[in-house]
Amino acid sequence: MQADVSAFFDEATNTVSYVVKDPTSDACAIVDSVLDFDYASGRTDTRSADAVIAHVKDKGLKVEWILETHVHADHLSAAPYIQQRVGGKIGIGENIRVVQDTFGKVFNEGTEFQRDGSQFDKLFQEGDSFTVGAMEGHVLHTPGHTPACLTYVIADSAFVGDTLFMPDFGTARCDFPGGSAETLYASIQKILALPDETRIFVGHDYKAPGREEYAWETTVGEQKAKNVHVGAGRDRDTFVKMRTERDAKLAMPKLIIPSLQVNMRAGQMPPADEEGKTYLKVPVNGL
Numbered sequence: 001m002q003a004d005v006s007a008f009f010d011e012a013t014n015t016v017s018y019v020v021k022d023p024t025s026d027a028c029a030i031v032d033s034v035l036d037f038d039y040a041s042g043r044t045d046t047r048s049a050d051a052v053i054a055h056v057k058d059k060g061l062k063v064e065w066i067l068e069t070h071v072h073a074d075h076l077s078a079a080p081y082i083q084q085r086v087g088g089k090i091g092i093g094e095n096i097r098v099v100q101d102t103f104g105k106v107f108n109e110g111t112e113f114q115r116d117g118s119q120f121d122k123l124f125q126e127g128d129s130f131t132v133g134a135m136e137g138h139v140l141h142t143p144g145h146t147p148a149c150l151t152y153v154i155a156d157s158a159f160v161g162d163t164l165f166m167p168d169f170g171t172a173r174c175d176f177p178g179g180s181a182e183t184l185y186a187s188i189q190k191i192l193a194l195p196d197e198t199r200i201f202v203g204h205d206y207k208a209p210g211r212e213e214y215a216w217e218t219t220v221g222e223q224k225a226k227n228v229h230v231g232a233g234r235d236r237d238t239f240v241k242m243r244t245e246r247d248a249k250l251a252m253p254k255l256i257i258p259s260l261q262v263n264m265r266a267g268q269m270p271p272a273d274e275e276g277k278t279y280l281k282v283p284v285n286g287l
Helices: 047-058 079-086 096-106 181-192 220-226 236-247 256-263
Strands: 004-010 015-021 027-031 036-038 043-045 062-067 089-093 122-124 129-132 135-141 150-154 157-161 199-202 217-219
Touching: 004 047, 004 199, 015 047, 015 157, 015 199, 027 047, 027 129, 027 150, 036 047, 047 079, 062 079, 062 129, 079 089, 096 256, 135 181, 150 181, 181 220, 181 236, 199 220, 217 220
Parallel strands: 027 062, 062 089, 089 122, 157 199
Antiparallel strands: 004 015, 015 027, 036 043, 129 135, 135 150, 150 157, 199 217
């Protein structure tokens, strides 16, 4: 079965969100939604999420899942906003607990912040299955970028989050807490073991040098042959050396501080104070 995939690109964060529809019914899943956030003013906006919601409503779709490939460090999730308006269960990898424990300490969240993943409706693990209408979905645990990264294989399509980018751009960074270039290489081999014709949908695109248009769909076969970091049989040691040296030169994502605090809460803001005001913390020299 071929999934019916609609993509929504947010140029401000270079993020691609997806609506994945069962071609035989009105059932769908939403993958990696975006809540717009202006860091300078501290203001949120829902235009990106509203575009996804409008698509769902215009097509008469039933949202069964709102899936997160991982705790994103470069954009805020709109999962609860979308859930309130069109339903669906929010899912993420079970190693969200590891991420919550790590960043609960970084942001000095105290004992009120639950580190058991209970903010999410479903915690997936390797080998789990689920359905979107008549389509079967399978879960691959693909850590390395973060400990909780998942790849969702739905019908003929794999949603890989940040693990792989387009072949001309390569792979995810591994220098966040809990990241590992060795682990990422092993995770990528899981994805590349899928049938060559499997469609791959990436979580971001940055237009590699020489490419004029944004792109987000490729295949396992194309990644195996052409990915500039892992294609053509590049061995693990060569990859780890390249990835480690490259990561050492990368700046932190612009929205990492608000993103982590919100996304480890399944897209919810931190609890408001007694006056109803919400605040995000900035850990000085903490990242």
